[in-house]
Amino acid sequence: MDLRTANDSESRFSGYVEGLVSVIGHADRAGPLHDYCVGLMLPCERKSVEPMAAVTAPERTAAQHQSLLHFVGNAGWSDEKVLAKVSEMVLPEVERHGPIEAWIVDDTGFPKQGRHSVGVARQYCGQLGKQDNCQVAVSLSVANHHASLPVAYRLYLPKDWAKDRTRRRKAGVPKQISFKTKPEIALEQLRRVRPTAGCGADGRWLWRRHRCACEHHDAGIVVRSRHYAEHDGLGARHGAAAAEEVVRSGTTAEADPS
Numbered sequence: 606m607d608l609r610t611a612n613d614s615e616s617r618f619s620g621y622v623e624g625l626v627s628v629i630g631h632a633d634r635a636g637p638l639h640d641y642c643v644g645l646m647l648p649c650e651r652k653s654v655e656p657m658a659a660v661t662a663p664e665r666t667a668a669q670h671q672s673l674l675h676f677v678g679n680a681g682w683s684d685e686k687v688l689a690k691v692s693e694m695v696l697p698e699v700e701r702h703g704p705i706e707a708w709i710v711d712d713t714g715f716p717k718q719g720r721h722s723v724g725v726a727r728q729y730c731g732q733l734g735k736q737d738n739c740q741v742a743v744s745l746s747v748a749n750h751h752a753s754l755p756v757a758y759r760l761y762l763p764k765d766w767a768k769d770r771t772r773r774r775k776a777g778v779p780k781q782i783s784f785k786t787k788p789e790i791a792l793e794q795l796r797r798v799r800p801t802a803g804c805g806a807d808g809r810w811l812w813r814r815h816r817c818a819c820e821h822h823d824a825g826i827v828v829r830s831r832h833y834a835e836h837d838g839l840g841a842r843h844g845a846a847a848a849e850e851v852v853r854s855g856t857t858a859e860a861d862p863s
Contacts, residue, residue, distance in 0.1 A: 618642075618646075621642075621694065622638065622639050622642050624690055624693075624694050625638060625642075625687055625690055625691070626638060626639075627690065628682075628683070628686040628687055628689075628690045629680075629682040629686075629687065630680075630681065630682050631680075634676060634680055634682060636672075637672050637673055637675070637676035637680075638676065640657075640661045640662070640669065640672070640673065641654075641657065641673055641676060641677065643661050644657030644658075644660060644661050644673070645657075647660050647661070654670060654673040654674050654677055655670055657673060658670035658672075658673055661673075684758070685757075688755070688756065688757065688758060691754075691755075692754065692756050695754055696747070696754060696756075699747075699749060699751060699752045699753075699754055700749070702749060702750070702751035702752070703749045703750060703751060704749060705747045705748065705749055706748065706749045706750065707747070707748045707749070708745065708746070708747055708748075708795070709745070709746045709747075709748055709753065710743070710744070710745055710791045710794075710795075711743075711744055711746070712731070712741050712742065712743050712744070712761070712787055713731065713732075713741065713742050713744060714728075714729065714730030714731045714732050714733070714739045714740070714741050715730075715732070715739055715740045715741075715742070716730055716732060716733055716737060716738065716739050717738050717739050717740055718738065719738075720738075721775075721776065722740055722776075723740070723760060723762070723766070723776045723777075723778060724740045724741065724760050724761055724762050724763060724766055725738060725739065725740050726738070726739075726763045726765060726766065728741060728763065729741075740760060740761075741760075741761040741787075742758055742759065742760050742761060743758075743759055743761055743787050743790040743791055743794070744757065744758045744759075744794075745757040745758075745791065745794040745795060745798060756794075756798045757794035757797065757798050759790050759793075759794065761787055761790065762778065762782060762784060762785075763784075764784050766778070767782075767783060767784035768784070
């Protein structure tokens, strides 16, 4: 990488972070946000605040650790607003290479030790390919042949967690968060994001079929430019096959997307 390219990359990164600063509230969060984003980009083994503090401020690691920990765990910024700002800034660049061709629903497992992290339970973990102790998040992304972009993301809260008031209180789970199945989370994300992310003709088409598949067949699916592809993340394998049958039969062509 030559000097001009390096300077251009640094300028683009700074502009990106400045855009995020505009939606995180207090001005004193700008520094920790910048350092946190830098830590995500640097080659440290784990992307948690302790090793990130060591690589972003090696001369004051303890203070940096506390700053990042407060920013991630206690500062009252909205992850939804940040993700919406990311979409606002990045989606035009993705669409410059072609229209959105797919909306992708997926779940991602994060292996965990212990039982105190929010939502951690013995459940299927895609990273490990088996049931184990982990957290699971449901995400919605838009994509074309050039790139994909996450536009919604939510941690899955298992039933045991949702009904355990003591664990919820200790972990700081908001009272308004209730148990939802993974397909229910995906549908909620689609309803919220649809007006702003990839809403051309293909987007409307994909929404109709995706909504029907999730509601009526509990299917885990990848929606891909007028086709369903089987994906075992959000439901049983037979669910995707059932969804494909619904699409072939054309029974959802006039489904209400509201």
